[in-house]
Amino acid sequence: MRLTTLDNTTPMQRLEVEEVDWERLNIHEAKRLATLVVAARHFEECILRLDKLNLVHGPAHSSLGQEGGAAGCIAALPTATMINGTHRAHHQCLAKAINALYGDDFDPTVTGRLSESMREETRRMMHEILGLRDGWTGGRGGSMHLRRAELGIMGTNAIVAGGLPIACGHAFAEKVRQGTSLMVSFFGDGAVHQGATHEAMNLAALYRLPLLFFLENNRYAVSMSIEQSTFQTQLLTRAQAHGIPSVCVDGMNPFAVWLAARWAQGHMQNEGGPALVQADVYRYYHQSSSVPGSAFGYRTRDEENQWRERDPWPLLSRELIARNILDEAELEAISEAAHEAVSAAYDSCVEGTGSATRIRPELWPDPQTVDDHLTSDMSEFDGVKFSEIEDFEADELESLSFIEAIPRVVGARMHENDAIYVFGEDVANMRGGTVGATRGLLDQYADRIINTPITENGFCGLATGAALSGLRPIVELMYSDFFLVAGDQLLNQAGKIRHLFGGTASVPLVLRARIPGLEGYGSQHSMDPAGVFALFPGWRIVAPSNAFDYVGLMNSALQCNDPVLVIEPQELHRKKALVPKHCSHYIPIGKARRVVEGSDITLLATLTMVDVCKELVERLGISADVIDLRTLSQRDIDYETIAASIKKTGRLAIVEQTTRGASIGAVIADEIQRRFFDYLDQPVKRVTGRWAPPVVSKVLEAAALASTDDVEAALKEMMIDSGLIAAAAQGR
Incomplete structure (x- = not known):
């Protein structure tokens, strides 16, 4: 030798x-x-x-x-x-x-x-x-x-x-x-x-x-x-x-x-x-x-x-x-x-x-200013026109899958704003990254699609500094759990900087986090990050459940002067929806959408569970308001829309696919009962997965996350408790 x-x-x-x-x-x-x-x-x-x-x-x-x-x-x-x-x-x-x-x-x-x-x-x-x-x-x-x-x-x-x-x-x-x-x-x-x-x-x-x-x-x-x-x-x-x-x-x-x-x-x-x-x-x-x-x-x-x-x-x-x-x-x-x-x-x-x-x-500051500058005053949206699907004619729309919408909207904004850079592992490789989220962007913006080594804390910190210096970085986390590796830079730095420095700094950073769902990736690749990010009031959190909402919320995220977490369930990637061909519409951060109207029960749903709730109430013949929350940051929850529904139905369930411990529903339920207790006929119900994080075993993974059966059982229990099933039976 x-x-x-x-x-x-x-x-x-x-x-x-x-x-x-x-x-x-x-x-x-x-x-x-x-x-x-x-x-x-x-x-x-x-x-x-x-x-x-x-x-x-x-x-x-x-x-x-x-x-x-x-x-x-x-x-x-x-x-x-x-x-x-x-x-x-x-x-x-x-x-x-x-x-x-x-x-x-x-x-x-x-x-x-x-x-x-x-x-x-x-x-x-x-x-x-x-x-x-x-x-x-x-x-x-x-x-x-x-x-x-x-x-x-x-x-x-x-x-x-x-x-x-x-x-x-x-x-x-x-x-x-x-x-x-x-x-x-x-x-x-x-x-x-x-x-x-x-x-x-x-x-x-x-x-x-x-x-x-x-x-x-x-x-x-x-x-x-x-x-x-x-x-x-x-x-x-x-x-x-x-x-x-x-x-x-x-x-x-x-x-x-x-x-x-x-x-x-x-x-x-x-x-x-x-x-x-x-x-x-x-x-x-x-x-x-x-x-x-x-x-x-x-x-x-x-x-x-x-x-x-x-x-x-x-x-x-x-x-x-x-x-x-x-x-x-x-x-x-x-x-x-x-x-x-x-x-x-x-x-x-x-x-x-x-x-x-x-x-x-x-010389002491006024104690009443303690919560000032946690987030932007949203003046950056002055003049922005917000739209919903009903605002467009049929010939203005095309059918796009969730994953097709991602590079389409990002490319449209990159064309208008040369401050937008995309950072992430493999984003400039394989003709569109690991799942195709940058497909088609490399031809025009190769110098702004930045491959990063496997250094989440490093490149999330780099993106934070770049945002402080006036760029608008989009960071792709290959899997949502990886935010834990970058916890200091994302939560302790980006999320606190505006408030910590008295409103003299802003971090216009967009963080895209993919959740595999029922894909067998195990407990270290499958976490819904909303519940953790919601603990940090400097972060905005958006949760689009379809391609139309994805485009509108991504446009708003790129307009916002705060760090914005965009949650992307892989289970939705192949689902198609009608989207404006120009991909330039905006959906306001903090605005929920009622996707089904009813009178007996209010269902607050997020991400993959929006479609589950829609299909269930139709199949079961339940008169329910199904509300897609769309925004999950605590200070941005649309309690105005929630209030209007509760005052009508008196019954509410929060439906999330995620595990019990990672759920943001507990915070929302607490706030609802504080604000609207007098209008509730029964306690707020939460539908989530189990306590255990999903593991690789197909059977155990399915058991860990909330399913259609879990939502159906909760709905029937609420109906029985309120006498609605008996009344419906007598009516028949």
Whole structure:
């Protein structure tokens, strides 16, 4: 046996500063770099002061000691650069805000203070961290969720590595629009071990995205050292494995990081694709407190003192003075300008002194606004004409199956809107994907039908970031259960972003989820996702039961500025319906449809069970209102239509094919009984499958899901309980 070592040509290097490198730093850039470093330092010291006074509600993850990394990186890059980051991001965001406003004619050593716009953004960022109404996003984000898109701060993230896939989306949107801005995503050494990190790196390299992965290696994830967290402690190997060139640099030296960022910028502009910079830094305090880590025993005071001797601000000051780039008076002026801005921000937040210091009460947000911005106000539908099948003449319609309608309507909208991109596994292969949902689209839109690797968390996060940057992604999940793999990006990110950032961001994302039904795919491929997505009020959920409704609801989903889940039962794929030939009609989100009219019982049906209910009431001769709910997001349920029916019939059943535990019917039933109790002659009945998820066995699968027999039994029970069967028999 012979083993041959395989070469990896992806560079993995250490950057060290040489004396000649200082010639690249002119006086103007030196002042910019110094301003960003010392502003971040003063700001963090102020936040710690507020934290010691118990005025920071929730964690305040101090980055004292780490300023050199973020400030050095941001100072080196164009002011239009975009960033996102993780929970420890004060230094990143303040440096980015100031840099974005740092014009070529600005000189803090002349003005003696930061510009008014810089001072205002410093104030508003501090207000945001304290949860105040004048904060960047109304105080909802606090310390860990900072967004100011106007300044290129696209949103920081409390989930470790959660922002990395989203950063891919921002970079993807910038690339396909042929923009010139770079994207920087900051993360820590703890995030290196997250799957989201590797999925994001893989996607960034695969799609050649202009994304700088900036790794702030402070050596500890809370108290876990790198040596406790991983066997391979050379962190650059992660980037190398994905084909991403990388450099490691002393992050306590802001100028060294400045050089590393310039290297990364050059690589991305000249070679294309992402780069990674690892800045070795050190946080002086524990995870989110004002005491050092040594107080908790996971590191020593000697270690902390050694790192403090390399403090970024004194180090930079010494180096600039030694080379006659800036003098002591200029550096002092810069420090005073930054300190004055931070002090003014502090004074704007609080009143009183010492232990009596408190937040100014008039600055708190109004509690009545707590539910504002959960979803769009739907103004994007102003001027849209909504239609039902009755609104069309026979010669305007054609017969289409459910699966034929999917690419037809998507293609029509892609023709009108070049912001629509389709992402998913195999969507650009096999002449239309695994079930034909993109059939015919590749001929015209090949560059907008994007095959993704099997990285649901990664590509759903990419789609979220792309939506935040103005694209309208359609994501195909090959099977509905796979949303669980992407749960963070779909539920914790896309579904919460609008509310979390105070309505300053929207995620116009369409997620198509296929349910196999009685196809033998087993319990890990057969879940109805509606009940889970309904728990997150930022999501809209539509459930079309025929091709006409699919087209109308998909058009509305692509018009909506919220994330929309479109549920597609495979059992309906071959069913045909009449659809307008132009595929341009809209059905309002939140509007149910009565498909059968009757007087004795109300049946609320979803998806495959709509036709089951229609056929049953006809066969049994029951006078029933059969209502196709069509929209299943909790805040969008059409209770107006439901109310009109209940007031007429007094009896209601909710009919779903899904299993008992996954059913959304329990929530709907609870709401109905709260709203319409006085009109009900008997308790709301629910028809669902059993508790067990469907397994592969044909017999057990059928037993797990609701069937025609289950609906029939429920109907007869309701009729008997209400005496309707006896009355009908006497009438005959």
